Amino acid sequence: MIEIRNVTKAFGGTRAVSDCSISLEGLTITGLIGPNGSGKTTLFNLITGLLKPDSGEIRFLGKRIDGRLPHEMARLGLIRTFQLSRVFPRMTVLENMLLAPQGQTGERLLSLWFRLPRIRNEESDNRERAFELLDLLGLMRLHDQFAENLSYGQQKLLELGRALMAKPRMILLDEPTAGINPTLIRTMIEMILKMRDRGQVFFIIEHNMDVVIEVCEKVFVLDHGEKIAEGRPEEIQRDPRVIEAYLGC
Amino acid sequence: MDLLLHLAVVVAIYSIFALSLNVEIGYTGLFNFGHVAFFAIGAYTSALLTLSGAPFAVGLLAGLAAAGVCGYLLSIPALKLQGDYFGIATLGFGEILRMVVSNEVWLTKGPMGLPGIPRPEILGFIFDTLPAYLALSACMALTTFAILAFVVLSPFGRALKAVRDDETAAEILGKNALRFKIKSFVIGSTFAGLAGVLWAHYTTFISPGDFTLTETILVLLIVVMGGKGTLPGPVLGAVALIFFQESVRFLRLPPEWTRLLGPLQQMVFGLLLVVLMVFRPEGIIRERGGRHGD
Amino acid sequence: MDSISYYLQTALNGILAGCIYALFAMGLTLIYGVLNFVNFAHGELIMWGAYFLFLFMGEPFGLPLYAAIPPALALTGCLGVAMDFSVFRPLRWANRLTLLIAAMGLSVFLRNAAQFFWGAEVRTYGLEVSAGTRFFGLYLTMPQMAIILVTLLCVGAVYLLFFRSRLGKSMRALSDNLDLARISGIDTKRAILAAWVISAVLAAIGGILLALDTNLSPEMGIINLIKAFAATLIGGVGNLWGALLGGLLIGLAENLGVLFISPGYKDGIAFVIMVIILLARPYVIVGERSD
Numbered sequence: 001m002i003e004i005r006n007v008t009k010a011f012g013g014t015r016a017v018s019d020c021s022i023s024l025e026g027l028t029i030t031g032l033i034g035p036n037g038s039g040k041t042t043l044f045n046l047i048t049g050l051l052k053p054d055s056g057e058i059r060f061l062g063k064r065i066d067g068r069l070p071h072e073m074a075r076l077g078l079i080r081t082f083q084l085s086r087v088f089p090r091m092t093v094l095e096n097m098l099l100a101p102q103g104q105t106g107e108r109l110l111s112l113w114f115r116l117p118r119i120r121n122e123e124s125d126n127r128e129r130a131f132e133l134l135d136l137l138g139l140m141r142l143h144d145q146f147a148e149n150l151s152y153g154q155q156k157l158l159e160l161g162r163a164l165m166a167k168p169r170m171i172l173l174d175e176p177t178a179g180i181n182p183t184l185i186r187t188m189i190e191m192i193l194k195m196r197d198r199g200q201v202f203f204i205i206e207h208n209m210d211v212v213i214e215v216c217e218k219v220f221v222l223d224h225g226e227k228i229a230e231g232r233p234e235e236i237q238r239d240p241r242v243i244e245a246y247l248g249c
Numbered sequence: 250m251d252l253l254l255h256l257a258v259v260v261a262i263y264s265i266f267a268l269s270l271n272v273e274i275g276y277t278g279l280f281n282f283g284h285v286a287f288f289a290i291g292a293y294t295s296a297l298l299t300l301s302g303a304p305f306a307v308g309l310l311a312g313l314a315a316a317g318v319c320g321y322l323l324s325i326p327a328l329k330l331q332g333d334y335f336g337i338a339t340l341g342f343g344e345i346l347r348m349v350v351s352n353e354v355w356l357t358k359g360p361m362g363l364p365g366i367p368r369p370e371i372l373g374f375i376f377d378t379l380p381a382y383l384a385l386s387a388c389m390a391l392t393t394f395a396i397l398a399f400v401v402l403s404p405f406g407r408a409l410k411a412v413r414d415d416e417t418a419a420e421i422l423g424k425n426a427l428r429f430k431i432k433s434f435v436i437g438s439t440f441a442g443l444a445g446v447l448w449a450h451y452t453t454f455i456s457p458g459d460f461t462l463t464e465t466i467l468v469l470l471i472v473v474m475g476g477k478g479t480l481p482g483p484v485l486g487a488v489a490l491i492f493f494q495e496s497v498r499f500l501r502l503p504p505e506w507t508r509l510l511g512p513l514q515q516m517v518f519g520l521l522l523v524v525l526m527v528f529r530p531e532g533i534i535r536e537r538g539g540r541h542g543d
Numbered sequence: 544m545d546s547i548s549y550y551l552q553t554a555l556n557g558i559l560a561g562c563i564y565a566l567f568a569m570g571l572t573l574i575y576g577v578l579n580f581v582n583f584a585h586g587e588l589i590m591w592g593a594y595f596l597f598l599f600m601g602e603p604f605g606l607p608l609y610a611a612i613p614p615a616l617a618l619t620g621c622l623g624v625a626m627d628f629s630v631f632r633p634l635r636w637a638n639r640l641t642l643l644i645a646a647m648g649l650s651v652f653l654r655n656a657a658q659f660f661w662g663a664e665v666r667t668y669g670l671e672v673s674a675g676t677r678f679f680g681l682y683l684t685m686p687q688m689a690i691i692l693v694t695l696l697c698v699g700a701v702y703l704l705f706f707r708s709r710l711g712k713s714m715r716a717l718s719d720n721l722d723l724a725r726i727s728g729i730d731t732k733r734a735i736l737a738a739w740v741i742s743a744v745l746a747a748i749g750g751i752l753l754a755l756d757t758n759l760s761p762e763m764g765i766i767n768l769i770k771a772f773a774a775t776l777i778g779g780v781g782n783l784w785g786a787l788l789g790g791l792l793i794g795l796a797e798n799l800g801v802l803f804i805s806p807g808y809k810d811g812i813a814f815v816i817m818v819i820i821l822l823a824r825p826y827v828i829v830g831e832r833s834d
Contacts, residue, residue, distance in 0.1 A: 048421060074423030088414035090478070090536060091407070098404070099411050102423050106404030109432055119404065146537075166422060280643055326821040332639050333581035336647075337772045338821070341814040344769065352807035462765065466651050473644055508662075515655035522648025527633050530641040 001025065001170055001201060002047065007056035007066070009042055009225075016042040018225035019056070024170075029192070029202045031216035031233065033209075035246055039225035040205045041083060044172050048080045049073045061169070075102060077169030081176065083205075085155040087162070089148035093139055096147050096158055097130035098123070100165035126165070133161045136194070138187055153180030160191060164200070173204045177211050189215060209237065221245065252499055254379040260491045261386035262447045265393045267471040267483035269440030274469075275477035275536075276401050277433040278413030279328075280336035282465055283343030287316040287438040289460035291445025293350065293357060296366045296455055305369040309446050316442025317435050324434040328427060343465060351457045362456025369450050376450075386447050393440055398480050400436065409433050410478075463515060467494070470518050474525055476534030485533060490518075548680040553798050559687050559756070561794025562694035566749035567771035568778070568786035569701060570742035576718035576781040577738040580639065583646035584626060585746060585771065586764030587653035592619040592747025593754040593763065594657050600668055608670065616747050623743025624736060650765070658761040665760045686755040697748060698787060701741070705783065710737055718781060766810055773813040776820055792816075 004022040008015060017039040024030050032040050045051040047058055049070040058066040060076055079100075088096050104126075105111045106119040134140045137157045142150060147158060156176060163171045176192070177185045185208075192202060192215055206212050212219060213233045221229040221236060223245040229236055236242055266288060273279040294315040295308035303311075327338040350357045357363065368377040369385060376385045400406055408429055411419040416426045449455050467490065475486025497514055525532065567589055574582045595618045598604070599611035606614075630649055634642050675684040705711035713734040716724040724731055753763065771786075774793050778785020793813045800812045 050417070050421075069425075070417070070420035071423050071425045074421060079423075080421055082418070086415050086418040088411050088418065090414050091410050095407055095410070099407055099419075099424075100422050104404050107408050107424075109400075109405055112400070112403050112405055123404065162422070274640070278640065280640060282647065326818045329821050333583075333643055334776070336583070336643055337581060337769065338817065341769045341772075341817065344766070345811045345814050348808060348811050352805060466647070469644065469647065509659060512655040512658040512663075516652050516659060519648045519650070519652030519655060523630055523645050523652065526637070526641045526645035526648065527630065530637065530644075 001027075001061060002203065003059040004043075004047070005057050005059070007043075007046060007053045007058060009039075009046055009051060009053050015225045017046065017053075017222075020222070020225065020227050021056075022220050022227060022230075024201075024203060027201070027217050028196050029204065029215050029217050031212045031219040032203065032205045032222065033207070033212060033219055033236075034222035038222040038245075040222055041174055042225075043222070044080055044174055044205065047073075047172065048078060074166065074168070078172065079163040079166045079168040079170075080172035081156070081159040081163055081174055083174040083178065085152065085159050087147040087150070087155045087158050090146060092144050093134065093147055093150065093158055094127070094130060094143040096162050097134065097165050098126050100162045101126050102166055130161075130165060133164055136191060137161050153184035156180055157184060157187060157191070160188065164195060170201045170203060173202060173206075175205050175207060177206065177208050185211070209233075213237075251379060254383055256492060256495050258379070258383050258386050258451060259495055260487050261383070261390040262444050262451065263468065263471060263487040263491050264390045264484045265386075265447070266441055266444035266468050267475070267487050268393055268397050269437045269444065270468050271472050271477055271479075271483045272397055272401065272409075272440075273433055273437040274472055275479070275482070276406060276413060277409045277430060279430060279434060279437075280332060281339045281434070281437065282336045282469070283339035283341070283346075284437070284441055284468055285460050285462070285464040286339075286343040286346040287320055287441035288445035288448065288464065289346055289350065290319050291316045291442030292449035292455050292460070293363070293445075294442075295446040296363050296449040297356070299367050299450070300363060300365070305367070305371060305450070308450075309369075309443075312446035313439050313442045316445065317439035320435045320438025321431065323438075324431045328430050328434065340462070340465075343460075343462065347457050347460055350460070357457075360457055362454055362458075363449075364454045366449050366453045366455065368453070382451060386451070389443060389447060393443065394480070394484070397436075397440070401480070405429075405432075466515070466518060466522075470522055473530075473532050474521065476532035476536065478536040479532075479534045482532055482534045550802075552681055553802060554795060555681055555683070557795035557798030558791060559690050559794070560798060561791035562690050563749045563753050563756075563790075564767070564770050564774050564793050565787045565790025566694060566697060566745050566752075567767050568774035568790045569697075569783055570745035570749075571768075571771045572775045572778070572781055572783060572786040573714075573738055573742045573745075575775070576783075577714055577735060578631070578635075580642050580646070581772065582742075583643065583768065584650040584653060585742070586766070586768030587650050587657075588619055588623055588626075588743045588746035588764075589750035589753075589767050590657060590759070590761060590764035591622055591653060592616070592743075592750035593759040594661060595619055595747070596751050596754070597661070597666065597668060597759060608668070612751065615751065616744050619743045619747035620740045623739040623746075627735065627739045650768075654761050654764060661761070663761060665758045667758045668755065670755070684756075686752065690752045690756060693748060693752060697745060701745075701783065704741070710734065714738055770810075770813040773817040776817055 002024040004020060007017055007020050009017040020043065032043070034040050042051065046053050046066065049068050049072065052067045057064055060078060065073060065076065105115055105122055131140065134143055139154060139158060139161065142154070147155060150158060160173065160176060176188050189211060196202065204216065216233050219231065219233050219236045220227055221242050228241050228245060229239045270281065270284050273281045291312035295312035298308040298311055299305055323342055327335055330338055351359050368375055376382045401409065408424050411424060412426045412429045420426050471486035471490050472483050474490065475484065476482030494514065497510060502510065571582060571585045592615060595615035596611055599606045599614050600608065604611070626649060630645050634645055673685045675682045705715065713724065713729040714737060716729055717731060717734050770793055774789030775786050777789030777792055793816065796816055797809055797812045801809050
C-alpha cells in the first residue's frame, strides 16, 4: 500500500532518515521499531506530509505523495496518531470523533445553507458510528466531556477512535501503548485486532515488544535512520543486528 | 428613558461587533487586534454611498461586502503568521486603515469626518427616532446572533474549533486549516462591517477618531470578559461594559474632570483585561462541552 | 541644497531613525527569544522611558539632562521587571492567547496612565535647539550624533553581554529551550530578570533618543511597537543582529519612501514592508513535535 523508496531526511548535519526503503504491500499490521532517536517518528512525519523528504519518493496506492500537505494525505486515506496524544482539548469527546469523517458536507460554508437535510443525515450516521466506536473503546460515558478531562490513556484511545472515524485506508499509530496502564493497553490491542479483522490496515511504531509480537505481521527495524532489518517479529527478536542496535555500543 | 434607549442601541451594535470578533478569537483562535478596521470600513462605505444619494439598503450591503473583501485580502498575507504575529499584523492593519481614512481627504474628508449621514430608510420607513433605531439594530443583532450561532454549532464551526485547539492535528485529520481560518476571518470581518454600518447611521457623524485602537480594546474586553468561545458571552459582555462606559459619559462632571476621565476609564479597561487573564481567563461564562452540532 | 546631498541627508535621517528602531527591535526580540512571546507592552516601555526623563527634568526634580537620564533608565528597568512580576510571571505557563491579551491590557493601562498624568498632548524636553554641525555637506544635530554614538555603544554592550558573559550564555540557552535550560541547572529566574531589564533599558534609551530628536506623546509607544516588530520580522525573530539590520532597513525605507509618497503615510511604510515579507513566505504549520 505504502511504498517508500530511498527516502532521506536530514536536520542540520544529522540524517534522521537515511536512504530508507520500505514496502507495506499486502500487509495488514506492520510494525516499525528501533531505539530512541532512530528516525521512526520522522518517517511518520514524512509519510503524513508534516515534513518533506530531501530525496527519495513515497507512494501511496501507486500515487506519489511526498511533499503534499497534511490535509491532502488525510483525503487520500492516510491518518496518523501522535506519540504524545493530540486530541482537541476544548472539544468534547464526541466532537473529537465527529470531526474526523472526511469530506463532510456540513464543513463547507455554502452547503450549510442549502443542503441541510443531507447534513442532518451525515451527522446522524456519523454519530451512530461514533457511539459504536466509543462503546468499544469504553469511552461512552465520557462522550460529552471535554477531551482535556480524559486521562492520558483515554486520550490515546480517543485518538485511535478518531482515526477510525475517518475511515482511512491506513492508520499510522505512533506508540499507541506508551505511557498508558495495562488495562487500557489491552483495550487498545483488542481494538486494533478487531479493526484489522474488519479490514483496517495499520502501520505501528511500538516499543513494547510483547505488543509487537502479538499484533504485527511484519516488522521493520530502524537504527540511526537506516533500515537494518525486516521480517516476522519472532525472527527480528533473534536478529543480531537488532540486538546490537538496542543494546547500543 | 432616552438614555436607556440609547444604551440599548449601543449594546445591540456592540453585540454584533463582539459576536463577530468571537467567531475569530473564541472559535478559531485568531488573535485579531485590528478588528476595528472592519467596523470602520463598513461605516465609511455605507456613509459615503448614502451621502452621495444611494439608498440605505445599498449602503448596508456594500458596507458588508467591502468589510468582507478587505478581510479576505488582509487574511492572505496575515494568516501566514501564527498567533502573536498575526495579532501584530492585524494591529498594524487597523492603524494603516486609520491613516488612509485621515489622509485621503478627497474621499473621506480626513480628520474633519463625515457629518450628516442619513438615517436608514427601508421601504419608505425612516428609522429616525430612538425606538425605531433600536428596533432596527436589535433586529440586526438577533439576526447576527442566529446566523453566527448556526455557523459555529455546525460541522463547519466544529472544524474551526479543531483548528483553534490544534492546527496540526486538524490538518492531519484532513482539514485545510488555512482555508478555515480565512473563512472565519471573512465572516468576522463582514459582521464587524455590519456593526460599523449601524454605527455610522446611528451617530450620523463619523471621523477617524472613532476607529482607534481603543475601540478594538473595548470589543476585545467585551468578548473575553463575557466568555470567548461561548454564544451568550459577547452579548453579556457588551451589556456590562457598554453600560459602564456610556453611563460614565452621561455623568455631569466638570470639564477638567472629563479630560482625566477618558484615560482613567481606559486604565480600568486595561487593568480589567490583565486581571481577567491572570485570575479568570475563561471570562464570566465558561465554555462547556455537551452541545454537538446539528 | 543640491539634490545629491538632499538624498544623502534623507538617507542619513533614515539611518538615524533606523538606529532607534533597532534598539526597540533588539529589546522586543530579546524577550521573544527568552520567553517566546511578543511583548505587546514593549511600546509602553519606550514611551515610559521617554516620560520618566521628562519627569526628572521637570518639577520638582529639575535635573539637567545628563543627571536625569540614569534615574529614568533605572526606573524603566524597574518597570520592565514589575511587568514581569505582576503579569507575565503568573502567566508563564498559560496559553498564548491569555498571555497576549494580558500584554495588550497592560499596554492599554500603561499608555493611558501616561495620558492621565501628562495629558495626550505632544511635548518636548524644552531643550534649546542646538545648531547642527555640517559634515561633508550633511547636517547633523547634537541629539542625532548622540543617536549614532549611543546605538553603537548599546550594540557593543549587548554583544559583550550576550556572547562574552555567563549571564548571556544562560540567556541564549534559555532562548533555545526553556525547559531544557531549567533542568540543566541554569538559573532561569536570574536570566529572565536580566532579559527584562535589558529589554526595558534598551527601550528607554531608544525612547529618550527619539524624544530628544523629535518629541514625546503617549501614542509613541504603540506606533514604534509595530515598527520594531516589522524590524524583527525582517531580521528573523529572536535574532539580535537581524533585529539591528531590520531596524536600519525600516528607518531607511521610511525616510526614502517619503520622497515618493505622502508623508502622512510614513508610519505605514513599516507595515507595508511587513506585508511584503509575509507574502513572500510560505505557509508553515507550526506546533509539530518530533522525537
